[in-house]
Each structure stands twice: as C-alpha cells, then as structure tokens.
Amino acid sequence: MARARNRIAGIISAFGELLITAGLVMGLFVVYSLWWTNVLADRAADQDGAQVRDRWADGPGALDTKDGIGFLHVPAMGDDEILVKQGTTSTILNNGVAGYYTDPIKSALPQDKKGNFTLAAHRDGHGAKFHNIHKLKTGDAIVFESKDTWYVYKVYKSLPETTKYNVDVLQPVPKESGKTKPGRYITLTTCTPMYTSDYRYIVWGELERTEKVDRDRTPPAELL
Amino acid sequence: MYGWIWRHLPGNAWVRALISIVLVLAVVYALFQYVFPWAEPLLPFNDVTVDGQ
Numbered sequence: 001m002a003r004a005r006n007r008i009a010g011i012i013s014a015f016g017e018l019l020i021t022a023g024l025v026m027g028l029f030v031v032y033s034l035w036w037t038n039v040l041a042d043r044a045a046d047q048d049g050a051q052v053r054d055r056w057a058d059g060p061g062a063l064d065t066k067d068g069i070g071f072l073h074v075p076a077m078g079d080d081e082i083l084v085k086q087g088t089t090s091t092i093l094n095n096g097v098a099g100y101y102t103d104p105i106k107s108a109l110p111q112d113k114k115g116n117f118t119l120a121a122h123r124d125g126h127g128a129k130f131h132n133i134h135k136l137k138t139g140d141a142i143v144f145e146s147k148d149t150w151y152v153y154k155v156y157k158s159l160p161e162t163t164k165y166n167v168d169v170l171q172p173v174p175k176e177s178g179k180t181k182p183g184r185y186i187t188l189t190t191c192t193p194m195y196t197s198d199y200r201y202i203v204w205g206e207l208e209r210t211e212k213v214d215r216d217r218t219p220p221a222e223l224l
Numbered sequence: 225m226y227g228w229i230w231r232h233l234p235g236n237a238w239v240r241a242l243i244s245i246v247l248v249l250a251v252v253y254a255l256f257q258y259v260f261p262w263a264e265p266l267l268p269f270n271d272v273t274v275d276g277q
Contacts, residue, residue: 017225028252032260033269088273090265104275120273130272165276190272197271 033125034195041096041127048095049083056147069109070146072098072119073223077132084144088120096127098188105170110144110151110207114182117144118170123190123201130190133201134160141222142186142205148213150220153186153205161192161199169202177204 052068072082085092088099098121100107108115121129136142136155144151157177162169166176169189173182184207191197211220229247233240264270 014225025255028255029260029263032256033264036256088275090270093272101273122270122272125270162274164271164274167274167276169274189274191270195269197268200272200274202274 037094037125038127041094045083045096045127048097049081052083068097070144073143073145074136075223076136076140077130080129082121082129084119093120093122094126096129097121098129101170104167108172110146111149114184115172116170116174116185116187118187118189120189123192124195130188133188133190133203136203143220143222150211150213152208152210152220152222154208155203155205157204159202162202164200166200174204
C-alpha cells in the first residue's frame with residue numbers, strides 16, 4: 001500500500017516537473033522572440049546598413065542595389081532608419097530590414113515613373129521595424145532615401161485589418177485605397193494584432209515630391 | 225526527474241550545483257540556437273506579408 005502510494009506520488013511529481021519545464025521553455029521562447037531576435041536582427045541590419053553607407057560615401061550617384069537599395073525613414077514610427085532590401089522571405093526580413101515584394105505582385109521601385117513600391121517588415125521580433133505602424137496617420141511622411149534622391153511620400157490611407165489573402169493591396173494601382181489612376185504609391189504591410197499574425201495591417205502613401213541628395217546628405221524638412 | 229539528475233551527478237553539493245548551472249546554460253543555448261529558430265516559422269506569430277499562403 002505505502003509502496004503503491006509512493007509510486008503514484010513519484011509519477012505525479014514527475015508530471016509536475018514536466019509542466020514546470022514546459023512553462024519555462026515557453027517563457028524562454030517569449031524572451032527569444034521579443035528580445036533576442038531583435039538583438040541579432042539589429043546587429044545584422046546595422047552592419048549591412050553601414051556597408052551601404054560606406055559605399056555611398058563618395059557622394060550622390062547612380063542607383064546602387066548591392067546590400068540594399070536604400071533607407072526608409074518614418075518619423076511617426078521612430079527615429080530609426082530601416083534598410084530596404086529585395087524580397088520578403090523570412091531569411092531576408094529576419095535580418096531587421098524591410099523587403100520589397102517580388103512575389104506575388106512585383107513591387108515598383110521608387111524611381112519608376114508609375115507603380116506601387118510595396119514593402120513588408122516585422123511587427124515584433126527580428127528588429128520589429130514596423131512595430132509602430134499603427135501610429136501612422138494620414139498626412140504623415142514616409143521618406144525613402146536612395147543614393148541620389150529623397151522620395152517624400154505622404155500617408156493617405158490605412159487599412160488596420162485585412163487577411164493575408166488580400167494580395168490586391170499590392171496592385172500597381174491599389175484600388176482598395178481609393179485610387180483609380182496610376183501614380184507613384186508606397187505600401188507598407190506587416191502583421192496585426194501585435195505579437196500575432198492573424199491579420200495584416202496596410203498603410204498606403206503617395207509620392208509628394210523628390211529631392212536631390214546633396215553633398216552633405218541634408219535630409220528633407222520632414223526628417224528635421 | 226530533476227531529483228534523479230541531482231542524485232546521479234558526481235561530487236559534493238557545490239560540484240553538483242556547478243554542473244547543474246552548466247547543464248542549464250547548455251540547454252538554454254541549445255534552445256536559442258537550434259530549437260527556437262526551427263520552431264518559429266511553424267508558429268503563427270510572425271507572418272508579415274500578404275501572399276495568400
């Protein structure tokens with residue numbers, strides 16, 4: 001009898017220890033997701049960004065796409081500059097950058113005469129570059145800096161929740177944002193609500209003007 | 225389980241404590257380096273693109 005009771009107690013305590021262990025592992029996964037991936041991603045993005053800046057150091061010049069095509073500045077989301085690279089696979093986005101779409105709908109580039117410059121980045125973890133996307137309001141500036149040009153876009157529409165199947169938000173003329181004519185648009189996509197990816201958050205902007213980059217890379221008024 | 229590990233570690237209490245810490249660190253390292261990066265894409269927390277997939 002006492003032996004049987006000991007056996008049962010042993011099984012229950014082993015089970016309890018397993019539960020505690022599972023809880024600790026999940027806790028560590030949160031630490032990993034929300035902190036460690038940011039550390040790794042920011043380190044990678046800083047390195048790549050510094051390389052791009054190095055290559056740009058000889059002053060304004062032709063478009064240069066190696067390591068990244070330029071930097072996105074969104075004052076409403078924070079002071080960080082976001083390196084922009086080609087592609088939206090997790091291998092690319094996990095390095096703390098924003099990627100422009102090549103699939104399912106190919107993104108236009110800012111220098112193109114018409115089209116939609118479509119970008120994705122992480123909301124949480126891996127640099128969390130679009131973490132504050134909900135702070136973007138109509139009229140806020142989204143500035144893209146290439147080697148020789150500042151492209152100043154203004155937000156005109158947000159879509160706080162849509163499904164991942166809604167690829168039409170990436171169309172060259174994003175009808176869902178209310179536009180019907182070809183123009184020079186920018187589209188930011190990320191996941192929502194925060195910390196999950198049940199839905200997608202979309203922000204659209206339209207090019208307001210461009211400025212040539214000068215010798216000192218003086219930023220446009222929106223970034224001062 | 226943990227009691228069993230403790231009893232099977234060599235040395236006195238201090239040595240066992242030291243070995244335990246090393247084991248814990250090794251497990252955490254393995255989780256951060258191998259297990260979590262593997263598990264993450266399988267969980268629905270970090271899909272940011274509209275791709276219809």
